[in-house]
Amino acid sequence: MTTLVQIGPSKLKPAQLAAIFKxxxxxxxxxxxxxxKQTGCCSVAGSNDQGLCACDxxxxxxLSQPTISHHMKVLxxxxxxxxxxxxxxxxxxxxxxxLQQLGDAVASAL
Incomplete structure (x- = not known):
């Protein structure tokens, strides 16, 4: 039996939740x-709220660039x-x- 957690209009399967928590x-x-959380803080000229660059x-x-790349791939x-x-x-x-949906799902489950 597959248990589903309701998150907004979509459902995340346990495997998806496990990947998020991992x-x-x-x-x-x-x-x-x-x-x-701090968008627009990149030191690259012309940065705005488009996010954060890998260099920063x-x-x-x-951490090394390959290590950062690995972490970003997982995320x-x-x-x-x-x-x-x-x-x-x-x-x-x-x-x-x-992130908001995940927080809501955890709050409702606990």
């Missing part, structure tokens, strides 16, 4: 999500962030809708 289970990924994530966390695959390439920079934003 992504949230890493300290560096939690730090990245916290950093992404790398410098603020003092993207879980649906927690979106990514857009602008010029030579990769920009990341939080998926606020999913």
């Amino acid at each position: 992504a949230l289970g890493d300290e560096n990924r939690l730090r990245i999500l916290s950093m992404l 994530i790398e410098s603020q966390l003092d 993207r695959e879980a649906g927690l962030v979106t990514a857009e390439k602008v010029g030579s920079w990769m920009w990341y934003r939080r998926n606020e809708k999913l």
Whole structure:
């Protein structure tokens, strides 16, 4: 029997919820999500509220570029962030809708 958690108009299966919680289970990924709350803070000229660039994530966390790429891939695959390439920079934003729905689902389940 498959149990579904109702989240807004869509339903997340347990495997999807597990992927989200697995992504949230890493300290560096939690730090990245916290950093992404502050959009428009990139040091790249012309930055605005399009998100945070990978270069600043790398410098603020003092992690290597491949490590940042891995963490961002996990967050993207879980649906927690979106990514857009602008010029030579990769920009990341939080998926606020999913984060709100996840918070609501957890609050209603507990």
